[in-house]
Amino acid sequence: MLIPVILSGGAGTRLWPVSRSAYPKPFMRMGDGETLLYKTLDRALAVADDGHVLTVTGRDYYFLTRDEYATHPRANLDRLPFLLEPAGRNTAPAILLAALHAHAHISADAVLLVLPADHLIRDLDAFAADVVRARALAQDGWLATFGIVPSHAETGFGYIRMADAIAGRDGRQIDAFVEKPRREVAEGYVASGDYVWNSGMFCFRADALIAAAQAACPDVLAAARACHDAATSHESPVEYAREAFLTQPDISIDYAVMERAARRAVVAAGFDWSDIGSWKAISDLEAESDEHGNRVRGHAILIESENCYIQSDKRMVAAVGVRDLVIVDTDDAVLVADRERAQQVKLVVDRLRADKHDAAAFHQTVHRPWGSFTVLEDAADCKVKRLVVKPGHVLSLQLHHRRSEHWTVVKGTAKVRVGDDEKFLHANQSTYIPMNTLHRLENPTTEDIHLIEVQCGEYFGEDDIVRLEDRYGRK
Amino acid sequence: MLIPVILSGGAGTRLWPVSRSAYPKPFMRMGDGETLLYKTLDRALAVADDGHVLTVTGRDYYFLTRDEYATHPRANLDRLPFLLEPAGRNTAPAILLAALHAHAHISADAVLLVLPADHLIRDLDAFAADVVRARALAQDGWLATFGIVPSHAETGFGYIRMADAIAGRDGRQIDAFVEKPRREVAEGYVASGDYVWNSGMFCFRADALIAAAQAACPDVLAAARACHDAATSHESPVEYAREAFLTQPDISIDYAVMERAARRAVVAAGFDWSDIGSWKAISDLEAESDEHGNRVRGHAILIESENCYIQSDKRMVAAVGVRDLVIVDTDDAVLVADRERAQQVKLVVDRLRADKHDAAAFHQTVHRPWGSFTVLEDAADCKVKRLVVKPGHVLSLQLHHRRSEHWTVVKGTAKVRVGDDEKFLHANQSTYIPMNTLHRLENPTTEDIHLIEVQCGEYFGEDDIVRLEDRYGRK
Known part of the structure; x- marks a missing residue:
């Protein structure tokens, strides 16, 4: 077998x-x-x-x-x-x-x-x-x-x-x-x-x-x-x-x-194989290139540039007069590397780790058992997230000591508990969760919920979550 | 005289x-x-x-x-x-x-x-x-x-x-x-x-x-x-x-x-003078460089790179094995250019204009007579902005046909009119503005207001603003 x-x-x-x-x-x-x-x-x-x-x-x-x-x-x-x-x-x-x-x-x-x-x-x-x-x-x-x-x-x-x-x-x-x-x-x-x-x-x-x-x-x-x-x-x-x-x-x-x-x-082996060991390897996998050998995934404008690989999901990357570069853009970090030295990007990660910088381990979008959240703004006076809750999933019953939260559902229907109240929130409805108040967000439907969360307070760390019940064993 | x-x-x-x-x-x-x-x-x-x-x-x-x-x-x-x-x-x-x-x-x-x-x-x-x-x-x-x-x-x-x-x-x-x-x-x-x-x-x-x-x-x-x-x-x-x-x-x-x-x-002239005609000129103005001739304003990690200029307000820029580059990062666009060909960035703008791309003219932060707004999220189901309203200023009395808005004040105190109601909103308070409802946001205080606006609907263009009164002559 x-x-x-x-x-x-x-x-x-x-x-x-x-x-x-x-x-x-x-x-x-x-x-x-x-x-x-x-x-x-x-x-x-x-x-x-x-x-x-x-x-x-x-x-x-x-x-x-x-x-x-x-x-x-x-x-x-x-x-x-x-x-x-x-x-x-x-x-x-x-x-x-x-x-x-x-x-x-x-x-x-x-x-x-x-x-x-x-x-x-x-x-x-x-x-x-x-x-x-x-x-x-x-x-x-x-x-x-x-x-x-x-x-x-x-x-x-x-x-x-x-x-x-x-x-x-x-x-x-x-x-x-x-x-x-x-x-x-x-x-x-x-x-x-x-x-x-x-x-x-x-x-x-x-x-x-x-x-x-x-x-x-x-x-x-x-x-x-x-x-x-x-x-x-x-x-x-x-x-x-x-x-x-x-x-x-x-x-x-x-x-x-x-x-x-x-x-x-x-x-x-009679098959093709790549261990995708560097950005150069990724670049080599892209079939399509322009007449100057440039390969692009996403948004880019190239002016008099040659043999570059550009990957950008959201933002516009402009390359002017450059060659043999790998440019990779993400929500919170961008890499510009010589193609042939792209393995050395691990030295960047070493440096980020030494500096305890979040970008070493985490993306702006963080995955959780129930779905994901994306940080849209992280300022002194507020933190704004987009939450996606998968069908049938539920966040832990929790409270925060140092922040209150304002939720606006922008897609789907959420079941929300705030204190002893429980209600359904549809798209274009919002609710307020005061500091130190037990709350829970649940998706009892068959479609994703999208929700914008505005956190108000003075501290917004992930460690200010007191979990009372959690389906995913994270208590 | x-x-x-x-x-x-x-x-x-x-x-x-x-x-x-x-x-x-x-x-x-x-x-x-x-x-x-x-x-x-x-x-x-x-x-x-x-x-x-x-x-x-x-x-x-x-x-x-x-x-x-x-x-x-x-x-x-x-x-x-x-x-x-x-x-x-x-x-x-x-x-x-x-x-x-x-x-x-x-x-x-x-x-x-x-x-x-x-x-x-x-x-x-x-x-x-x-x-x-x-x-x-x-x-x-x-x-x-x-x-x-x-x-x-x-x-x-x-x-x-x-x-x-x-x-x-x-x-x-x-x-x-x-x-x-x-x-x-x-x-x-x-x-x-x-x-x-x-x-x-x-x-x-x-x-x-x-x-x-x-x-x-x-x-x-x-x-x-x-x-x-x-x-x-x-x-x-x-x-x-x-x-x-x-x-x-x-x-x-x-x-x-x-x-x-x-x-x-x-x-x-007996004075120094620069017309700041290119990114190369900006780079030459920066006094401080590391031992490899790199100049950085903002966040960057450089690995075996030489004679580069990096400017980034928010995000992390990593440069690996590159030289003589200008790298400029902004909220919605990043430029990677050869130092000596940095004037050609105007060709990028020409291309963006031909494509009617917003990044030709506008930043993520847009300035208005009353302050500014920054787009935090622009999705199919919602648009999220951070608004800053300056002391003594007031937005136009307006309504929207195709979106409703949820406002959460995160700093300062706002005077808000929604329909015929007028009230003060303090930090950590929110309000809801239904579609087709007259509303107005005012800062009667001596400190900036910061406010998160979540727009719900299907269309979020700046042209869906019906202005009934405007202090700045924009009716």
Whole structure:
């Protein structure tokens, strides 16, 4: 039984300002309007035996991920179990927990197909064909990886040195995993034909991985098993105790298992692949360019400019006499980078983090289990937000000590509790919530509510929310 | 009697996106927080004989200009008459109307000092000394200009070829005005020592200018005189009939009068001068740079970048691996330009105008006689604005056919009329204005009111305002 395992999360550093830790790369929308996460689920469902797909992600991404999955026409949420990490960890803990869970609670014969949620693959037929090849190897007990045939001497990836072909199967044994090489070394690898890029995608039987881990890294496996055993329930979403989870070492599956395992194999991928590792990679994906090599998503005016990539959802970007730039505009931040040095954007995020600047982690639009809010104004005397509440959702019963709120519904119908009063507010109706007054906002309808909230007071921090009841466990 | 004449206005093209036609260059704030207009008034008041300063500007800039003047501690608004142009025209009409007005209504002996409001001069002592020299020439009947000793072979300015020194005065006769030269020609001019830049600043007796115009361009003078005579009143603000005003030709004072006048003189300026003609010029004015030559006003993070100028009031700008760029961020538009090609930003404005894009003329913050509003959200289902109403001001008595409004006062106390009701709204109070209901907002206090307006409906254009009474003549 083939069970895709989607690994989703990320620090949000390489594609800042669109990707941020509260809303990282898997949630980025590509030019066709689909997120990388949606595309990953789509290719997982295309090869899953019976619609079962396991997802390992952070607690904070659970609702966001479920909502994204729910938009897929072939997704059956009952067959999409989640394993929720209380903190970001490396791939060895994530994949071992998935193997332990799948083996114990889904199928003792589970064959796992590990798919990072931030890769882009466009040729799904070729992908499915390669999965068939990898699965055959996995069923024979091999730990199979997908190797990408290098298109150039990339220095940003690890490589796999391939050894002999495996008799009767369409794959080769692995001689060694090698670190990111210097350019001259990479050129030699590419010329030799014996090296492929390490994609981070794997296929193996859950029991074979567990056995290999027992041999290669018994401590890591023991820590994963202890964490697995300490979960209060194995119903989805599975939540792990923070302490038990953090006892696991921060180590990759490559380093913990693959580099030391006996039976490991590589399938040279016949599909296109991008790990969308930088803005340059995003830019290269855009098919359409003008006669000067400029690519634009959104609003831009270019004057005598060449080979630029511009992305802007809302505002007008004007480029005059420039070349080889990536310009990415968001509500609260804009990036201007040389195409070839776009990886260094992570240094910007480092600086923002050091300065404790909100733009390191958060967007102006913040996602919540019940929907989202967008900050329209953040001033000394007021804060103005647009709230979107999804059908059937409800915010916590709450009060604020340091602000009052004025709500105006601009779309849909809200059920509002203020103090002991409960009433319906339709579009173009408003209400007032005095300081220290219990209130709750609910969407009992089947359409989104849009609401403008004007906060008055002297302090508007998210920490001035006293929650008395919360459907999403945030009390 | 020396009367400075401030010429203020502009198309707002060369310093877009900060300068726009609804809020052009004179209103731009420099690094010290002062606008160019304020600085111009400041140097005018420093040399005016009795505080009289005449301002020629567009009708649309009247309230904005008055408000700006009112912030100057030495300004006496009763001595700051305005001549309001119903449309943008060239310098000959503006200066001739000023001469006719000053001569007839202020002083028959008026000596005019013409000061464009978009120049920057920092050495006010040297400026005042040069005004003394120019004034002496003017009193002898010369039409004097201020020539700027060239610091380099600029091709963006016109030049003045100087002739013999004027006996007994500190100035030289003018041999010729020459057009913007090619680089090699400009280099020759600079090397010769006989050329200065034409600054567009002048000093002459009003009657001498009128006489020179009568000789050089009688038609232009006749048109100006007809326009002057047709003004309904000569009390400030003087308004000219549109038709009479537009009968005047679109011609510069240089071309109409100076190039053909008999007695014209030049004073080689001893002061520093910039016409702030491009973002490069703004950048060069910033004193402080980091060790890589980067200059920043506002919020920016620079990674391995050199010789960039970044200006951003609100949002975070990150520059990675770039050099020689000007990056200017505003609420609704961002400019990224090569420093040396920053003049071409006017091509961006041309494009925006062709597309009828709001960002050609307007900012997110729009100034009104009573204060200003800032658009916080402009969506299909609502528009949200922050309004600031100045002390003692009042919006028109108005109604809307296609929207209702929800007002929440967040600072100050407003007097509000809704239908036949009138009441005071304090901070943290709100009111509702149904569609088709007469309403009026007034600030009877001595402090600004800040108010959040949520508009509900399906159309939010500024043209859906039916004004029944308006203090500012906008009915």
